[in-house]
Amino acid sequence: MLESITPLILTYNESPNIERTLQKLQWARRIVVIDSFSTDATLDILKRYSQVEVIQRKFDTHAKQWNFGLEQIQSEWVLSLDADYVLTDALINELKTLSPSPEIDGYFIPFKYCVFGKPLRGTILPPRQALFRKARSHYIDDGHTQLLVVKGHSEFLSKPIDHDDRKSLSRWLWAQDRYMTLEVKKLQKTPLSKLSWGDKIRQQKILAPFIIFIYCLIIKGGILDGWRGWYYAFQRVFAEILLSLRLMEAELLETSGTNQP
Incomplete structure (x- = not known):
């Protein structure tokens, strides 16, 4: 093969x-x-x-x-x-x-x-x-x-x-901001009926960071991986918080009639 x-x-x-x-x-x-x-x-x-x-x-x-x-x-x-x-x-x-x-x-x-x-x-x-x-x-x-x-x-x-990504944390932060900006566009354009249950939770903006924290540490056993497990959990929580902020920003700009940069 x-x-x-x-x-x-x-x-x-x-x-x-x-x-x-x-x-x-x-x-x-x-x-x-x-x-x-x-x-x-x-x-x-x-x-x-x-x-x-x-x-x-x-x-x-x-x-x-x-x-x-x-x-x-x-x-x-x-x-x-x-x-x-x-x-x-x-x-x-x-x-x-x-x-x-x-x-x-x-x-x-x-x-x-x-x-x-x-x-x-x-x-x-x-x-x-x-x-x-x-x-x-x-x-x-x-x-x-x-x-x-x-x-x-x-x-x-x-x-x-x-x-096994070993690029710097600053590069990861840069990439996440780009990714979440695109995710916002996807969530805004996709009808609610076609969103996955995970994306429906993300649209609520508040619950997703807490759920992903519990999921990574408890359900997936990250707490047993020591500080590496916490590092991964914090990464995923940060990404979800960033998405929530980007969703809030988009909604506020839409409400105020301001175009996004």
């Missing part, structure tokens, strides 16, 4: 992460990287790996960036990865023995969230459909991120990817 898979990665200033990601992809004959004109050492690191092909494209939306990447793929299967996704050895072994039937067009892969390199017991990250047939898949925008649309049947793999 491995010989029919091409990893596809998006990058922008990912020097703290990309080396660890590539080290677990040395089985790949070709790795396609779509870079949004990184200004740090990302490109220098990518050049060290002979099977990596870097194509630069100015970022507009996640879906357009991913779909552009899909156009560069020549193999039957694609493994789409963020630059802070690290394949576990167990997952690589599972991919080696994978033999999909013709009606299967994609696979969901579970995640282990890492804080400074150590996996947590639990995460709010759902499994992601990261392995799929190129010819039968495409991306659409979904709030601050993207959603993969696969035509046929999909199944679940059992072994995880480690989500």
Whole structure:
């Protein structure tokens, strides 16, 4: 199975992460990287790996960036990865023995969230459909991120990817503000009947930060991970508070008749 898979990665200033990601992809004959004109050492690191092909494209939306990447793929299967996704050895072994039937067009892969390199017991990250047939898949925008649309049947793999982002906290804060601005637009445009229960709670602005705090620490067992569990819980609570503030701002601007900047 491995010989029919091409990893596809998006990058922008990912020097703290990309080396660890590539080290677990040395089985790949070709790795396609779509870079949004990184200004740090990302490109220098990518050049060290002979099977990596870097194509630069100015970022507009996640879906357009991913779909552009899909156009560069020549193999039957694609493994789409963020630059802070690290394949576990167990997952690589599972991919080696994978033999999909013709009606299967994609696979969901579970995640282990890492804080400074150590996996947590639990995460709010759902499994992601990261392995799929190129010819039968495409991306659409979904709030601050993207959603993969696969035509046929999909199944679940059992072994995880480690989500191990080691970029600075200031970069994380910058990204969250961008993400939540896009999430507000999604929540405003989507009819209430089509929102998930989680998004309906987020629209209330008050409950979500408290619920996510309890969910991360108690339900997902973060309190047993020591300070790393608290770090993750505080991150998620901050993100939800930021979304609540952005929702309040949007409603106040709409009420006052002022256009958002």
